[in-house]
Amino acid sequence: MAQEAEASVVRHHRPRVVVVGAGFAGLEVVRRLDGADCDVLLLDRSNHHVFQPLLYQVATAALSPADIAAPIRSIVRHQDNVRVLLSEVDGVDLTTRQVRVAGGQIDFDWLVLAAGATHTYFGNDQWASRAPGLKSVDDALEIRRRVLLAFEEAELEDDDVARRSKLTFVVIGGGPTGVEMAGALREIAAETIPADFRRVDTTTARILLLEGGPRLLASMSEEASEGALKALEGMGVEVHLDTLVTAMDETSVWVGDRSVPAANVIWAAGVQASPVVRGAGVPLDRQGRVLVESDCSLPGHPRVFAVGDLASQLDAVTGRPVPGVAQGAIQMGRFVGDIVRGEIERGGEVGIRPSFRYVNKGDMATIGRARAVADVGGRTFGGFFAWILWSLIHVTFLIGFRNKLLVMVNWAWQWVVQARGARLITGSPSPQVKRSAAAGWDDTE
Amino acid sequence: MAQEAEASVVRHHRPRVVVVGAGFAGLEVVRRLDGADCDVLLLDRSNHHVFQPLLYQVATAALSPADIAAPIRSIVRHQDNVRVLLSEVDGVDLTTRQVRVAGGQIDFDWLVLAAGATHTYFGNDQWASRAPGLKSVDDALEIRRRVLLAFEEAELEDDDVARRSKLTFVVIGGGPTGVEMAGALREIAAETIPADFRRVDTTTARILLLEGGPRLLASMSEEASEGALKALEGMGVEVHLDTLVTAMDETSVWVGDRSVPAANVIWAAGVQASPVVRGAGVPLDRQGRVLVESDCSLPGHPRVFAVGDLASQLDAVTGRPVPGVAQGAIQMGRFVGDIVRGEIERGGEVGIRPSFRYVNKGDMATIGRARAVADVGGRTFGGFFAWILWSLIHVTFLIGFRNKLLVMVNWAWQWVVQARGARLITGSPSPQVKRSAAAGWDDTE
Numbered sequence: 001m002a003q004e005a006e007a008s009v010v011r012h013h014r015p016r017v018v019v020v021g022a023g024f025a026g027l028e029v030v031r032r033l034d035g036a037d038c039d040v041l042l043l044d045r046s047n048h049h050v051f052q053p054l055l056y057q058v059a060t061a062a063l064s065p066a067d068i069a070a071p072i073r074s075i076v077r078h079q080d081n082v083r084v085l086l087s088e089v090d091g092v093d094l095t096t097r098q099v100r101v102a103g104g105q106i107d108f109d110w111l112v113l114a115a116g117a118t119h120t121y122f123g124n125d126q127w128a129s130r131a132p133g134l135k136s137v138d139d140a141l142e143i144r145r146r147v148l149l150a151f152e153e154a155e156l157e158d159d160d161v162a163r164r165s166k167l168t169f170v171v172i173g174g175g176p177t178g179v180e181m182a183g184a185l186r187e188i189a190a191e192t193i194p195a196d197f198r199r200v201d202t203t204t205a206r207i208l209l210l211e212g213g214p215r216l217l218a219s220m221s222e223e224a225s226e227g228a229l230k231a232l233e234g235m236g237v238e239v240h241l242d243t244l245v246t247a248m249d250e251t252s253v254w255v256g257d258r259s260v261p262a263a264n265v266i267w268a269a270g271v272q273a274s275p276v277v278r279g280a281g282v283p284l285d286r287q288g289r290v291l292v293e294s295d296c297s298l299p300g301h302p303r304v305f306a307v308g309d310l311a312s313q314l315d316a317v318t319g320r321p322v323p324g325v326a327q328g329a330i331q332m333g334r335f336v337g338d339i340v341r342g343e344i345e346r347g348g349e350v351g352i353r354p355s356f357r358y359v360n361k362g363d364m365a366t367i368g369r370a371r372a373v374a375d376v377g378g379r380t381f382g383g384f385f386a387w388i389l390w391s392l393i394h395v396t397f398l399i400g401f402r403n404k405l406l407v408m409v410n411w412a413w414q415w416v417v418q419a420r421g422a423r424l425i426t427g428s429p430s431p432q433v434k435r436s437a438a439a440g441w442d443d444t445e
Numbered sequence: 446m447a448q449e450a451e452a453s454v455v456r457h458h459r460p461r462v463v464v465v466g467a468g469f470a471g472l473e474v475v476r477r478l479d480g481a482d483c484d485v486l487l488l489d490r491s492n493h494h495v496f497q498p499l500l501y502q503v504a505t506a507a508l509s510p511a512d513i514a515a516p517i518r519s520i521v522r523h524q525d526n527v528r529v530l531l532s533e534v535d536g537v538d539l540t541t542r543q544v545r546v547a548g549g550q551i552d553f554d555w556l557v558l559a560a561g562a563t564h565t566y567f568g569n570d571q572w573a574s575r576a577p578g579l580k581s582v583d584d585a586l587e588i589r590r591r592v593l594l595a596f597e598e599a600e601l602e603d604d605d606v607a608r609r610s611k612l613t614f615v616v617i618g619g620g621p622t623g624v625e626m627a628g629a630l631r632e633i634a635a636e637t638i639p640a641d642f643r644r645v646d647t648t649t650a651r652i653l654l655l656e657g658g659p660r661l662l663a664s665m666s667e668e669a670s671e672g673a674l675k676a677l678e679g680m681g682v683e684v685h686l687d688t689l690v691t692a693m694d695e696t697s698v699w700v701g702d703r704s705v706p707a708a709n710v711i712w713a714a715g716v717q718a719s720p721v722v723r724g725a726g727v728p729l730d731r732q733g734r735v736l737v738e739s740d741c742s743l744p745g746h747p748r749v750f751a752v753g754d755l756a757s758q759l760d761a762v763t764g765r766p767v768p769g770v771a772q773g774a775i776q777m778g779r780f781v782g783d784i785v786r787g788e789i790e791r792g793g794e795v796g797i798r799p800s801f802r803y804v805n806k807g808d809m810a811t812i813g814r815a816r817a818v819a820d821v822g823g824r825t826f827g828g829f830f831a832w833i834l835w836s837l838i839h840v841t842f843l844i845g846f847r848n849k850l851l852v853m854v855n856w857a858w859q860w861v862v863q864a865r866g867a868r869l870i871t872g873s874p875s876p877q878v879k880r881s882a883a884a885g886w887d888d889t890e
Contacts, residue, residue, distance in 0.1 A: 196518035
């Protein structure tokens with residue numbers, strides 16, 4: 001009897017692995033635990049996994065959200081040991097080994113934090129409504145709405161200064177997202193839509209790309225940076241290096257005492273780790289990332305890991321930081337998934353672990369419709385061939401055959417007719433103009 | 446000198462045709478004026494034309510909005526005499542011959558009103574937030590969000606009564622939209638997602654279809670109504686005829702003194718013409734539609750027309766009302782476009798005009814994944830063949846090759862793997878549950 005009572009208190013259960021975040025890293029951890037003798041709980045605040053490298057194509061109306069996203073439940077439906085919960089994570093208690101969510105506490109034996117990063121305005125949170133960032137499908141739809149509406153408003157606007165402002169787009173941050181957004185915006189204004197407008201000449205739209213550092217694509221080779229700069233300038237994008245935005249107001253973006261009147265501002269500059277581990281007593285770097293051990297575990301907590309954009313990790317041999325890109329996240333996820341699986345199979349004891357090594361398979365960024373720059377295998381190249389390679393790689397890594405197919409159909413279509421298929425203004429569609437030209441039949445008389 | 450001054454006051458311009466609304470009817474009018482010696486201004490409050498018959502497939506996550514919508518500017522880009530303006534129309538002044546928009550007044554020589562219909566709650570506007578209708582892309586995305594979130598909340602919910610309510614969907618109105626929504630919802634619950642959920646059995650979801658009249662699909666043959674009823678009941682949809690909803694509260698839908706607790710309500714019942722002509726002194730019917738002349742013109746205003754869902758028109762020979770469906774709108778648009786074009790070519794004089802005749806090419810509605818009912822050429826049939834016909838016709842009438850292709854790819858995919866590709870919860874994704882099961886590992890122990 002006594003023994004029975006005790007057994008019902010000390011519950012014997014299979015090892016419980018909680019994974020927070022269904023991005024590249026989190027999904028890879030879950031995949032590695034397929035068939036393992038443990039229960040996996042995958043938490044995400046969204047019901048879908050997003051292929052982030054193509055999010056800018058949703059923001060620029062080339063693809064639909066569903067083309068680059070997949071329901072998390074569908075992705076893991078054949079893994080019987082996985083449960084999915086749609087929930088925000090409020091925090092982590094490493095002492096009681098619990099994750100705090102809206103509905104309560106979730107016990108874990110093993111925890112993998114893969115909650116990713118959000119954008120940060122470096123203490124200027126008041127810029128958020130003026131300069132939306134690009135991290136989620138909702139972000140992308142908001143940017144799409146603003147971009148498309150800007151041209152509609154320019155068409156309606158009678159006031160020259162106001163029209164010029166509607167046609168000015170400032171992209172802040174010269175990393176891959178900023179470079180790709182600026183190129184796509186210029187392509188829209190100069191190639192996709194000019195024939196659709198009667199009053200306004202959309203080819204006169206100004207696209208400014210402001211980068212705080214001395215070169216674009218700082219994580220790539222200098223040759224690639226140079227190539228991207230030349231390609232963007234060749235398209236008509238105005239690139240300003242060593243240029244830090246100091247202020248923003250209703251009408252303008254300020255760099256010191258110079259300003260540019262711009263109705264449209266897009267934030268592609270600061271990245272900050274998800275706040276999920278704040279307050280858990282874990283050492284963080286300046287960007288809020290966890291300073292993990294060489295095995296991606298948290299110092300003093302060998303069964304708790306941080307991977308992907310949430311982790312500040314160094315390559316075990318070169319000592320160089322692992323960049324916050326998809327392949328880094330996937331590699332860390334695989335590495336940690338294998339460790340957890342192996343130790344569960346050996347009874348749950350923490351064993352001797354390898355150190356994480358980052359294998360850079362190459363970096364690339366697209367510029368406009370059929371150009372890219374790439375650093376692969378120590379070589380740098382650009383142009384059409386780099387773009388083909390970029391396209392193939394991105395389609396290959398998309399989750400699900402349906403998404404691969406739809407993205408290819410859309411790209412082929414875009415390539416043939418130079419159109420963008422997802423030019424829908426949804427949300428709040430009412431144009432805001434100072435003086436409307438709606439009543440005028442001016443240019444058709 | 447005097448003559449010159451006068452010439453600058455009495456401006457000689459080409460005939461100005463204003464078309465309000467870029468739905469089926471409005472676009473058809475514009476198409477008929479291609480190359481005509483007039484200036485056309487096409488006004489719409491949205492930047493895209495929507496293929497409304499497939500909107501329920503966006504609401505049920507089978508298609509993306511961009512698959513069934515096309516930017517209005519792109520559709521008419523090759524018609525040099527057409528200008529597009531994104532604008533709400535506030536009203537029409539028939540005396541001064543002006544259309545009122547946010548930015549001012551727009552003069553017209555000819556006016557075609559094709560602003561369509563919205564849903565109406567028969568005086569119960571407080572039902573709107575509880576029971577969203579399905580007329581725009583935004584409506585469809587809101588319904589999609591609610592439907593997908595309902596299952597997520599059911600998965601999290603510990604309280605039996607609350608969970609049962611989350612799994613109850615009430616569709617109000619047994620016309621084509623209601624029938625198609627109810628069938629698709631049942632298909633999602635019973636076929637698409639059961640394997641994706643671990644705690645909740647989605648096949649137990651109740652779908653109720655409430656119709657105020659004695660039969661479903663009242664505009665079709667009795668045989669088709671009977672076929673739809675049988676097919677829906679065969680799938681497990683609970684159909685209630687002669688059932689008028691009398692009240693709604695936070696938890697339940699009421700029919701007299703009976704009620705059903707349901708978290709999800711979808712409105713597919715009342716339709717009302719756009720309010721654009723209200724206050725213009727034009728005779729309207731009970732649904733707010735313009736009682737037009739046999740040539741679709743407004744009584745006493747031969748150069749002003751109402752077409753599509755905005756017009757209450759009778760067939761010139763049978764005397765039967767023209768139904769508010771896509772083919773009625775297209776036929777009226779074509780009819781009026783030809784009249785306007787002809788009279789402009791003959792110098793603008795109003796001539797002797799034909800009376801509108803409606804040619805019913807057939808009616809059809811889908812029920813679930815691979816069934817439909819159809820009335821074509823005096824015959825009624827159903828099942829798989831009707832569904833194939835339905836699919837072919839809908840793809841044929843979609844605007845643009847890209848949309849046709851994407852819809853076919855999506856349908857083929859859905860047919861093969863029984864998945865729905867657009868299962869994204871966007872907007873506000875936080876689940877609302879009474880008691881969360883998040884903390885429990887109950888069913889995996």
